[in-house]
Amino acid sequence: MFDTFLRKEELNQRKQLQCSDCRRATIHTLEAQCVGETKEDVGHGDTVYGGVEFSLYRCGACDAVCFEQSSWFSEDWDHDEEGNVILNRTEVQYPPPSSADFAFDTDYTPSDLDELIDEMIYALAGSKLKLATVALRMVVEFIVTDKNCAGGNLEKKINDLQAKGHVDQEQLDLLHTIRKKGNAGAHERIAMNRKEMVAGVSIINLLLEKLYNGPARQAAVIKKAKQAFKVADKQ
Structure with missing residues (x-):
């Protein structure tokens, strides 16, 4: 009161x-x-x-x-x-x-990941760049953990993401850049600038499409097509 x-x-x-x-x-x-x-x-x-x-x-x-x-x-x-x-x-x-600069497609992503992304976007839109920097690293960590990547730390889990064939060498290097800058944000309070954050967001969008949205949309289209052909055969 x-x-x-x-x-x-x-x-x-x-x-x-x-x-x-x-x-x-x-x-x-x-x-x-x-x-x-x-x-x-x-x-x-x-x-x-x-x-x-x-x-x-x-x-x-x-x-x-x-x-x-x-x-x-x-x-x-x-x-x-x-x-x-x-x-x-x-x-x-x-x-x-x-902002149009950091819109996410989260149609098929886990709800806990959606919540984390929302908090990151909110911090970024409000120019809270230190918070947004740490949150971006947390998004990467959530994804590699959710996909059961092996390793005792984030660096090894990101490497395993490539070993599983989910990212190429260029994406791997960029994910490690996000990891390092996220560490600097958490431990030294050094924030990414807005341009770096928007670039990092674009890399996360690629991951969301490859690991969540793309496969889910493909499965939905195939399921619908099978049902349509099954109905057609019965007719």
């Missing part, structure tokens, strides 16, 4: 957000905003505090409206490039941001 909950009256903020209708980053105007805050005395004169900012934005290109929730907590902080203490914020946008 919030200790205070206020509606802001004078709004003049503009912000670049990914528009789900335009499918690109556009300037949005803040139309309404409420802020809820909490404070708690934890003893010895210390106080922790946090809050949630609820904002309604309108796209300047198409007038589509989106909702953004931004939360923070006094114990979750970091330093900016100049060494100043800043509070980390967790931002969630609805409808989820989308």
